[in-house]
Structures are given as C-alpha cells and as structure tokens.
Amino acid sequence: MNLTITLATTRRILAQLRHDHRTIAMMVVVPALLMILLRYVFDRPGAFDGIGPMLLGLFPFVIMFIVTSVGTLRERTGGTLERLMTLPIGKLDLLMGYALAFGLVALVQVGVVLTISLTWLDLDLTGPVWALVVVALLDALLGMALGLFASAFARTEFQAVQFMPAFVLPQALLCGLIVPRERMASWLELTSDVLPLSYAVDAMKEVAAEPDVGGTLVRDMMIIAACALLALVLGAATLPRRTA
DSSP: OOHHHHHHHHHHHHHHHHTOHHHHIIIIIHHHHHHHHHHHHTOSTTHHHHHHHHHHHHHHHHHHHHHHHHHHHHHHHTTHHHHHHTSSOOHHHHHHHHHHHHHHHHHHHHHHHHHHHHTTSOOOOOSOHHHHHHHHHHHHHHHHHHHHHHGGGOSSHHHHHHTHHHHTHHHHHHSSSSSOGGGSOHHHHHHHTTOHHHHHHHHHHHHHHOSSOOHHHHHHHHHHHHHHHHHHHHHHTTTTOOOO
C-alpha cells in the first residue's frame, strides 16, 4: 500500500465533493432535517428518546449507501477507474482512498446530526456520547462499503438507486426498528441474525439504555466493522471491472 497514492485519491474525491453542493446537502443536511422532522412526529415525552438512537444508526447507513453507489458508478461509467487502473496504483490504494474520503464525510455527517439531536432536539442518552459517535460512524462506513460493492452491478445511476430494495430495505425491515427481532417468525429472526444492520440497531439500543460499555456493545461494534471490511474487500475486487 502506497500512502501517497491513497491520500491523493482521498484528496481527489474530497475536491469533487466540495464542488457538488447537492451531494453535500444529501449527506449532511438531509439526515439532520429528517431527525428534526421525526422529533416533532414523535411529539411525546420519551417517544423520540426510544426511536431516535436507532434512526441515528439507520440514516447514515442509507445516505452513505446511496451517495457512494451513485458516485462510484459515475466514475466507472466515466472511465475514471479504468484510467486509474492503467497507472502503477494498487486496488488497495484506491479502496482506502475512497474509504478515507467518504469516512471523513461520514464523520461530519454524524457530528452534525448528533449535535442537533443532543442539543436542540433534547435526545436523552443514557450511555456515553463517544460510543454513539463510534456506532453511527461504523454504520455510515458500512453503508459506504455496501454502496461501493453494489455499484459493480449497476449500469446507470438509476439502477444504482434501484439496488436500495435489495441491499437496504430488507435490512431496515428486519433489523428490529419496526418490530423487535425476538417477536418475528423464527425464520425471519434467523435471517436478521446475518444482516449487519441488525447489529447496528442493537448497538444503538445498548448505547441509549446502558450507562456503561458492555461486552454486547463491543461485540456488535466488531461485527459491524467486520461486515464493513468484508464489503470493502468485495468492492475492491470489482474495481478493475470494465464498463461495457
């Protein structure tokens, strides 16, 4: 791995994002607005405190999936990735460049949403704030990694967005956000056990309810990180793929 090439890739992507105001709004402003909207939808004492932390894990995941899948596909169809792969640059350099760039954006996204939620929206949090930040950031990185992987199977940006029902919606339905997983049919509960977003929601529940960082929370964090790493490796395998 060449650190210079990796950082150059990171700077290139960040420079592109800096001039794309709509994408910045999508990644930073939209999640904050959704949290504000939901705060007043659940306008009852304690209602927002119950659902808010779980949504703090879901929103970064979904937004980063959309932005990364579309952005990466744009570089594939534009030939940018193919031209880069003709240079003396490794797949890991490109992969880490993307991960660092979108990871920095995810950190800003999570910071803005958490600041608004914990101050203006008065979200009551039992656990440590740093644990909530780590879990939300891991969720955003997971969405980014899955978006990078999903972009390999799309030919157009519209097709990339269409992959949301396949990669995101089943996880959102089975992660325990709507119905606790233990109350689902046994085969659905078993299915949810292999979906990474289930552990993201569980981790957020732990942070919201427990004052200390326990073994369950650490386990959930490690599972999320491992799934993100696996998705990144699978995404790296598609980087040299030629566009028809």
